[in-house]
Amino acid sequence: xxxxxxxxxxxxxxxxxxxxxxxxxxxxxxxxxxxxxxxxxxxxxxxxxxxxxxxxxxxxxxxxxxxxxxxxxxxxxxxxxxxxxxxxxxxxxxxxxxxxxxxxxxxxxxxxxxxxxxxxxxxxxxxxxx
Amino acid sequence: xxxxxxxxxxxxxxxxxxxxxxxxxxxxxxxxxxxxxxxxxxxxxxxxxxxxxxxxxxxxxxxxxxxxxxxxxxxxxxxxxxxxxxxxxxxxxxxxxxxxxxxxxxxxxxxxxxxxxxxxxxxxxxxxxxxxxxx
Numbered sequence: 342x343x344x345x346x347x348x349x350x351x352x353x354x355x356x357x358x359x360x361x362x363x364x365x366x367x368x369x370x371x372x373x374x375x376x377x378x379x380x381x382x383x384x385x386x387x388x389x390x391x392x393x394x395x396x397x398x399x400x401x402x403x404x405x406x407x408x409x410x411x412x413x414x415x416x417x418x419x420x421x422x423x424x425x426x427x428x429x430x431x432x433x434x435x436x437x438x439x440x441x442x443x444x445x446x447x448x449x450x451x452x453x454x455x456x457x458x459x460x461x462x463x464x465x466x467x468x469x470x471x
Numbered sequence: 472x473x474x475x476x477x478x479x480x481x482x483x484x485x486x487x488x489x490x491x492x493x494x495x496x497x498x499x500x501x502x503x504x505x506x507x508x509x510x511x512x513x514x515x516x517x518x519x520x521x522x523x524x525x526x527x528x529x530x531x532x533x534x535x536x537x538x539x540x541x542x543x544x545x546x547x548x549x550x551x552x553x554x555x556x557x558x559x560x561x562x563x564x565x566x567x568x569x570x571x572x573x574x575x576x577x578x579x580x581x582x583x584x585x586x587x588x589x590x591x592x593x594x595x596x597x598x599x600x601x602x603x604x605x606x
Contacts, residue, residue, distance in 0.1 A: 355560055
């Protein structure tokens, strides 16, 4: 067998192994991060002395995790996007920003989230207080 | 962090394909150093591109909370990413082992693979951008 053929076999084995490792590690990453995020958020909400986390805010939290956390951070304290704590914007302004985005900075979510989703997100954002 | 790390492998894989193509089609100079230089550049860039891909994939997995597929633009991003990542690792491994011991035919097949990987990386980057801009 030529060196090229041996190299091709080894290359395929290496690539498949590394893809396997990546796919194998990934499921372990998900619950650990979600649990850590939930724990942090819960602590923060408690500190803000919010009595009841309403159904809307709970759903908003889930929506946040799936749509916003990868830019604003798992705990909404900012990452590539800004922190969402202590927002001083009105609900209408927040809704507009979510729907229409910010050119070059934040994508539009108007086609992905309906008004009820946006209300739920805002309800969750209102629980984020330092 | 993903936005920063991801551009290195994309650029390096494309550069590698271009260097190798230049080494193949451009005439060598009298001192016979041009082709060797392009091939060395092609080797370095594919190896660093593959190393950089680990940072890009790792930061992406952290950002997406371990999602390997997802939905919408994230799924489209991953559709190109996983073949590109696998090919990139395979190509870099092959190139590191073979170096200058390969045949002309083997190198042309490698170059075709390298161009395909560059195209897949470009498509991955495109859908990553769509994900960022349009959710």
